[in-house]
Amino acid sequence: MASRRRFLRAGAAGALAGLAGCSAVPAPRPMLDLTVSNVRDTAVYLGVRFFRPDVAERSEALVYRNSVEIPPGDSDDPWTAEDVVSDRPYRIEIEDRSARSSHHYHYRPDCSDDDPYDIGVLVRFNPDGGVTFSQTTCSSDAPFL
Template sequence: MVSRRRFLRAGAAGALAALAGCSAVPAPRPKLDLSVSNARDAAVDLDVRFFRPNVTERSEALAYRNSVEVPPDTGSDDPWTDEDIVSDRPYRIEVEDRSARSSRHYHYRPDCSDEDPYDIGVLVRFNPGGGVAFSQTTCSSDAPFL
């Protein structure tokens, strides 16, 4: 027959083991927004892809893909934005301007810890002279984009 003390010890050990796993459950990561600003005179026919790093198969690395035509900025318009597209993790972001047959890429690295409340995003800016600039949200500045 099992003594009362042995029974309580076994129950306490089981409860501790069950509760210990709860502290290892990760919190969901915040989602990343993508914004595109077009300072050129004509619309940009754009293809955007987000790839996970360190994945050997390109099809498995693809986390997000979208094709969109971004009209020129009129000065008062907000940039085109697609919200909450992927989790805040490292990505290689490829942007292809199909009308100009050119492409650029950017290596996104999260800047803030999971405990910091912030709105995260990447801004792609098509400059008037033909260049493309990337910027991202950082915790070191109050401004959403650099």
């Protein structure tokens, strides 16, 4: 028959083992900014959505949605939405409602959580009708798209 002392030792050992991995508090992830530059001659009526790629149900994967008119102009004064979502992988979908075209981009974080940095995605509406995406990169081998 197990003694009370043996029972308490086993319970304490189990509790310590269960809490061993919980001693570190995860640091909050930095927030991602979205910048849109329109160098076309006409305004762009933009719809933008961010989806988490690890969620199967599309309605549950949606983490950000916005509609905005981006006036024509040069790239010196882009439109920016700050702190849109935390720095995690996303599928970013943009829709140019005036041209009835849509594009998407797979964002993957490239910077370490240990180093402070400004992160963001830049969407550029080119004069030829195309769209270019780029993002903040920290590693030397990561392409700057």
